[in-house]
Amino acid sequence: xxxxxxxxxxxxxxxxxxxxxxxxxxxxxxxxxxxxxxxxxxxxxxxxxxxxxxxxxxxxxxxxxxxxxxxxxxxxxxxxxxxxxxxxxxxxxxxxxxxxxxxxxxxxxxxxxxxxxxxxxxxxxxxxxxxxxxxxxxxxxxxxxxxxxxxxxxxxxxxxxxxxxxxxxxxxxxxxxxxxxxxxxxxxxxxxxxxxxxxxxxxxxxxxxxxxxxxxxxxxxxxxxxxxxxxxxxxxxxxxxxxxxxxxxxxxxxxxxxxxxxxxxxxxxxxxxxxxxxxxxxxxxxxxxxxxxxxxxxxxxxxxxxxxxxxxxxxxxxxxxxxxxxxxxxxxxxxxxxxxxxxxxxxxxxxxxxxxxxxxxxxxxxxxxxxxxxxxxxxxxxxxxxxxxxxxxxxxxxxxxxxxxxxxxxxxxxxxxxxxxxxxxxxxxxxxxxxxxxxxxxxxxxxxxxxxxxxxxxxxxxxxxxxxxx
Amino acid sequence: xxxxxxxxxxxxxxxxxxxxxxxxxxxxxxxxxxxxxxxxxxxxxxxxxxxxxxxxxxxxxxxxxxxxxxxxxxxxxxxxxxxxxxxxxxxxxxxxxxxxxxxxxxxxxxxxxxxxxxxxxxxxxxxxxxxxxxxxxxxxxxxxxxxxxxxxxxxxxxxxxxxxxxxxxxxxxxxxxxxxxxxxxxxxxxxxxxxxxxxxxxxxxxxxxxxxxxxxxxxxxxxxxxxxxxxxxxxxxxxxxxxxxxxxxxxxxxxx
Numbered sequence: 248x249x250x251x252x253x254x255x256x257x258x259x260x261x262x263x264x265x266x267x268x269x270x271x272x273x274x275x276x277x278x279x280x281x282x283x284x285x286x287x288x289x290x291x292x293x294x295x296x297x298x299x300x301x302x303x304x305x306x307x308x309x310x311x312x313x314x315x316x317x318x319x320x321x322x323x324x325x326x327x328x329x330x331x332x333x334x335x336x337x338x339x340x341x342x343x344x345x346x347x348x349x350x351x352x353x354x355x356x357x358x359x360x361x362x363x364x365x366x367x368x369x370x371x372x373x374x375x376x377x378x379x380x381x382x383x384x385x386x387x388x389x390x391x392x393x394x395x396x397x398x399x400x401x402x403x404x405x406x407x408x409x410x411x412x413x414x415x416x417x418x419x420x421x422x423x424x425x426x427x428x429x430x431x432x433x434x435x436x437x438x439x440x441x442x443x444x445x446x447x448x449x450x451x452x453x454x455x456x457x458x459x460x461x462x463x464x465x466x467x468x469x470x471x472x473x474x475x476x477x478x479x480x481x482x483x484x485x486x487x488x489x490x491x492x493x494x495x496x497x498x499x500x501x502x503x504x505x506x507x508x509x510x511x512x513x514x515x516x517x518x519x520x521x522x523x524x525x526x527x528x529x530x531x532x533x534x535x536x537x538x539x540x541x542x543x544x545x546x547x548x549x550x551x552x553x554x555x556x557x558x559x560x561x562x563x564x565x566x567x568x569x570x571x572x573x574x575x576x577x578x579x580x581x582x583x584x585x586x587x588x589x590x591x592x593x594x595x596x597x598x599x600x601x602x603x604x605x606x607x608x609x610x611x612x613x614x615x616x617x618x619x620x621x622x623x624x625x626x627x628x629x630x631x632x633x634x635x636x637x638x639x640x641x642x643x644x645x646x647x648x649x650x651x652x653x654x655x656x657x658x659x660x661x662x663x664x665x666x667x668x669x670x671x672x673x674x675x676x677x678x679x680x681x682x683x684x685x686x687x688x689x690x691x692x693x694x695x696x697x698x699x700x701x702x703x704x705x706x707x708x709x710x711x712x713x714x715x716x717x
Numbered sequence: 718x719x720x721x722x723x724x725x726x727x728x729x730x731x732x733x734x735x736x737x738x739x740x741x742x743x744x745x746x747x748x749x750x751x752x753x754x755x756x757x758x759x760x761x762x763x764x765x766x767x768x769x770x771x772x773x774x775x776x777x778x779x780x781x782x783x784x785x786x787x788x789x790x791x792x793x794x795x796x797x798x799x800x801x802x803x804x805x806x807x808x809x810x811x812x813x814x815x816x817x818x819x820x821x822x823x824x825x826x827x828x829x830x831x832x833x834x835x836x837x838x839x840x841x842x843x844x845x846x847x848x849x850x851x852x853x854x855x856x857x858x859x860x861x862x863x864x865x866x867x868x869x870x871x872x873x874x875x876x877x878x879x880x881x882x883x884x885x886x887x888x889x890x891x892x893x894x895x896x897x898x899x900x901x902x903x904x905x906x907x908x909x910x911x912x913x914x915x916x917x918x919x920x921x922x923x924x925x926x927x928x929x930x931x932x933x934x935x936x937x938x939x940x941x942x943x944x945x946x947x948x949x950x951x952x953x954x955x956x957x958x959x960x961x962x963x964x965x966x967x968x969x970x971x972x973x
Contacts, residue, residue: 256899263905569888573905607899609892609906610766611855626807632768641768649764653772656727657779662758666731691897695904696935699732706725706734710741710753 251580252603258578259607265575268404272572275403279566282509289511290501300502301621303495304557307456307487311547311556314456314489315538321459325521327534335365338539342367342448342481345535346376349479351445355437357463357470358382359450360398360560361483361539364582367448378448379440381469383433390417396576398583399507399562404575437469447473447531449519451484452503452559454536458493460520461536464503464513474519480531482519486538487556499559506561506619542595552594555627557620558587564614564624570607579604586614590627598631599640605631666705673701720750722787724825726797727759729927736927739950740793740828743841746956747832754783762800765808766893774812777805781817789835790825793950795857795925798827803860827857829866829925829949839869844957846876849947850919852910852933853886854926867925867949874952882917884910891932907936914944921947 262268287293307314319329332338338361346354354376356362368378368389380389384401388394390413395401402410411424414432421432449470453462461482463470474480490499504510523530546552565571565585576584581592581601589604605628614624635641655665673689676682682693692699721744725737744751760780764773780801784790792798802825805818832838849871857863871879890896890906897903910933914922920943924930927948934946 256901259899260901263901269905269909569890569906570902573890573902573909606767606895607902609855609888609890609895609903611888611892612859613855613886613888616859629766629768632766633770634768636768636770645767646769649767649769649772652764653769653776656758656761656776659756659758662727666727670731691900692935695900695907695939696932697938699931699935702732702734704734706730706737707753707755709734709738710723 249600249603251600254580255578255603255607258580259574262575262578263573268575269573271404271406272575275400276566276572279509283505283563283566284509286505286509286511290505293505296498296502297619297621299498300559300619301557303490303499304559304620305554307490308547308553308556310491311486311489314491315454315486317456318454318459318489319536319538321456322521322534322536325459325524325534327459327521327536329536329538332365332537332539332541334541335539338365338483338537338541339367339370341535341537342483343370343374345479345481346371346446347374349445349533351376351479353377353379353440353444354446354448355379355381355440355444355473355477356385356447357449357465357473358385358401359448359483360395360582361450361485362448363394364485364541365483365539367483379437379444381437381441381467381473382465383430383467383469386433386437387413390414394577394582396584397562397565398560399565404577441472441476444477446479446481447475447477448481448483449473451482451488451536453496453499454484454489454538455493455496455518456489456491458518458520460493460518462496462500463517463519464500464515465517466508466510466514468515471515471517474517475530478531479533479535480519480522482534482536484536484538486540486543487558502619503559503561506559506563506617546594551630552627554622555587555590555594557622558591559620560587561619563617563619564622567613567617568608569611569613570609574607586624586628587622590622590624590631593631593635598635598638602631602635602640605635663705663707670701670703670705673699677701719788720752721831722784722790723751723753724757724760724784724790724792724797724801725753726792726794726928728931729793733927733931733948736793736948736950739948739954740791742954743832743843743950744791747836747838747841749836752787754787756783760797760800761808762797762804763893765800765804770808773808777808777818778812778814781805781814781821784821784825785817787821788824789831790821791828791831792825793828793948794927795827795854795861795863796928798825798830799856799860801825827861827863827925829857829870830861830863832953833866833869840873841870841953843873843953843955844875844877845952845955847920848878848880848918849921849923849952850880850882850914850917851885852882852889852914852922852924852929854924854929855888857925858886863925867923870949870953871923874955875957877952880917880919882919882922883913885913887913889929889933891929893928896932903932904936907932911936911940911942911944915942919944921945921952923947923949923952925949 387402451461522534571585593601761773761776802822890903930946
């Protein structure tokens with residue numbers, strides 16, 4: 248078992264038993280569900296909107312090279328720079344070098360999961376550069392030295408009291424648990440950072456090819472400040488974020504907002520087209536876009552897995568996932584959590600080390616049901632499992648077990664004998680009261696359940712009798 | 718009327734045969750002639766779900782050989798029906814069995830689906846004077862799109878009070894080998910489900926999948942809860958005239 252798998256099991260077991268955690272998340276998801284339902288009802292036809300988004304992203308993903316080059320050209324035409332980063336290290340280096348060369352001492356960041364993916368923050372801090380997260384949720388988890396709990400709502404696991412205590416400790420000048428006053432305290436602190444930072448880093452919800460612009464959605468206006476106040480603006484984005492046309496946003500933006508938070512549209516929808524032009528009053532002097540591959544091209548190369556790149560990072564699958572709600576976002580130990588994380592991470596970071604995530608699902612399919620771009624998420628989990636088996640990454644006991652299973656299931660007599668032995672075994676274990684002990688082969692089940700029934704006769708035996716009687 | 722072939726999933730055959738017998742009682746009462754192809758074993762889902770597609774394939778092909786000539790197949794499990802109808806085409810893509818998989822997939826039905834959509838019966842003349850909540854089993858709900866079928870059938874049962882439990886569409890946490898590989902997570906999901914069942918005021922939780930019920934029941938009994946599980950067919954098999962026949966919950970018998 249890999250270290251990551253071991254850690255996942257440990258943390259998942261701990262969180263599963265944490266009833267306070269269960270309650271906080273249930274409440275958070277309940278309010279999301281209510282908002283999301285209202286949001287969907289505003290659409291004339293939500294299913295048609297989903298289908299349209301799927302079409303747009305499928306078109307983009309299947310012509311990724313063309314649209315990315317078009318985007319690059321238009322950004323360059325307006326004086327922006329585009330850097331193609333093959334992996335995390337390339338991306339980190341580019342941004343670190345840029346910051347060092349320009350004498351940057353403070354960076355304000357709006358939300359970017361790619362920055363978490365490439366571990367940008369710690370790399371910049373090492374150079375003595377202060378990095379300030381400006382999304383409120385991100386700000387809170389940064390103050391706690393944590394990673395985001397959820398890709399859309401990073402501080403979902405915290406309640407008001409915990410945040411109040413955190414602010415009192417870290418910000419000093421606030422002693423209240425009134426949400427408005429807590430927000431005001433964060434805003435006061437962040438304003439100072441916005442106006443003293445030399446560089447702003449943002450993610451991108453979409454890279455619009457025909458406009459050469461990035462589309463950014465935030466609810467706090469922090470994205471707009473990060474991209475317009477500092478001298479330098481760096482955009483960090485995965486290559487899969489490109490979309491063909493500006494007009495596609497007419498569908499994508501509201502669908503993203505509704506799937507993400509239930510809003511009709513997020514409070515701030517911003518299009519950024521590059522550095523300040525000669526006829527413009529404000530905006531950054533320099534504009535850099537860092538396009539991160541980091542394993543995405545390999546997904547693109549597989550016709551079967553390609554659609555995973557359609558993901559718009561709305562978090563709907565995470566909210567719908569009963570496993571996520573049980574184990575929490577931090578147990579995964581990955582940048583992307585929940586169903587999309589369990590599909591993506593083994594592909595981006597190694598099928599062997601992260602295969603446990605593909606197995607940590609009951610395959611209930613709730614994720615696939617809600618995905619606004621209709622990614623068949625639970626089928627991709629099945630593909631990951633199949634590929635792990637084919638790569639011989641599974642334990643020998645399981646491999647032999649299924650060889651034996653196959654041999655048994657190909658003959659009704661063998662099946663009958665195996666069934667008889669299993670029922671006899673259940674009865675013996677029950678008689679000797681061995682359930683849940685180390686001598687119990689069904690220990691994992693019997694630890695959490697009362698014993699399974701072991702009827703004297705199987706259906707096939709009773710069927711004959713039953714038929715004769717009727 | 719067409720003869721109906723019974724597909725009794727491996728775990729039902731061995732661990733909860735009453736589920737199969739109750740289904741047979743209901744179908745017989747409706748006048749269906751039935752056969753049980755005794756060569757059947759398993760549909761292959763455990764291996765398929767764990768990633769062992771090469772081991773699942775011969776078992777799936779064997780299943781198709783056994784059921785290829787059946788006009789109608791009925792199965793007391795939404796999950797095993799899903800395996801045949803929805804997953805066989807993916808498992809057998811590019812093999813000579815692909816076409817056969819599609820054909821059998823069109824003729825196989827989950828029990829409640831069969832009653833409502835094929836037999837077009839929603840009142841089977843049953844009587845069960847108890848408060849019952851439905852847990853929506855994932856595969857029946859999301860793969861076969863069955864939700865109202867079981868409720869329609871239950872509404873027509875004499876004396877039965879149908880109650881809705883909160884989060885009835887949330888997975889119970891069974892998930893086959895998931896329940897043993899990730900026991901803590903599975904049990905916590907089951908624990909939440911059982912809490913919702915208890916809060917609904919129901920005496921019984923029923924479902925279209927006896928596997929969910931096996932899991933829920935194991936947790937209910939471990940908690941010594943007053944709520945019990947009962948498979949859909951066990952309710953529908955109860956008639957007023959046979960009221961003396963004792964209630965047969967799906968999986969509440971301890972090993973003897």
